Amino acid sequence: MKIDGNAIRPGNIIEHDGRLWRAVRTQHVKPGKGGAFMQVELKDIRDGTKLNERFRSSDTVERVRLDQQEYQFLFVDGDAFTFMDQNTFEQITLNRDIVGEIQAAFLQEGMVVTIESYEDEALSVSLPERVTLTVVEADPVVRGQTAASSYKPAVLDNGRRTMVPPHIESGMRVVIDTADGSYVERSRD
Secondary structure (H helix, E strand, C coil): CEEEHHHCCCCCEEEECCEEEEEEEEEEECCCCCCCEEEEEEEECCCCCEEEEEEECCCEEEEECCEEEEEEEEEEECCEEEEEECCCCCEEEEEHHHHCHHHHHHCCCCCEEEEEEECCEEEEEECCCEEEEEEEEECCCCCCCCCCCCCEEEEECCCCEEEECCCCCCCCEEEEECCCCCEEEECCC
């Protein structure tokens, strides 16, 4: 679908110079002399490179819609992650580069994820916002260190390190944000 250059919004996927880009930031600029334009910061979907581009209202770009499909994570074998389509039971294998290093640490067997693809090429994997993990190692609380917002390091059962409040001990289950690996709350289960 063709759109005007001034209609680009953050989050839009556009095709520009033969590549797919996600609009990260947009700013409408009206200089004192000359016509107005949209300053757009773009990020390449495949390799993550960034580009700043100016689009005038007379410019048209191709807005792309990515296909989103839910898959169930089955297992990992080295750098190959295997997922199963929940409707057709078809399996696909994705490379660690597509899954992402941070997200790979939070994948759990049976987890339902969303895979975005364009023309049958998988581009990204989206995990649920939060996962529940067990703390396997937590430093003891230092006496007198009870000031507000004092956190201590802990190791989770997936091997990742995070900062947790002083009351969290080894063996407790905690909720972790998959976007950045930060502690959210103690699990209620």
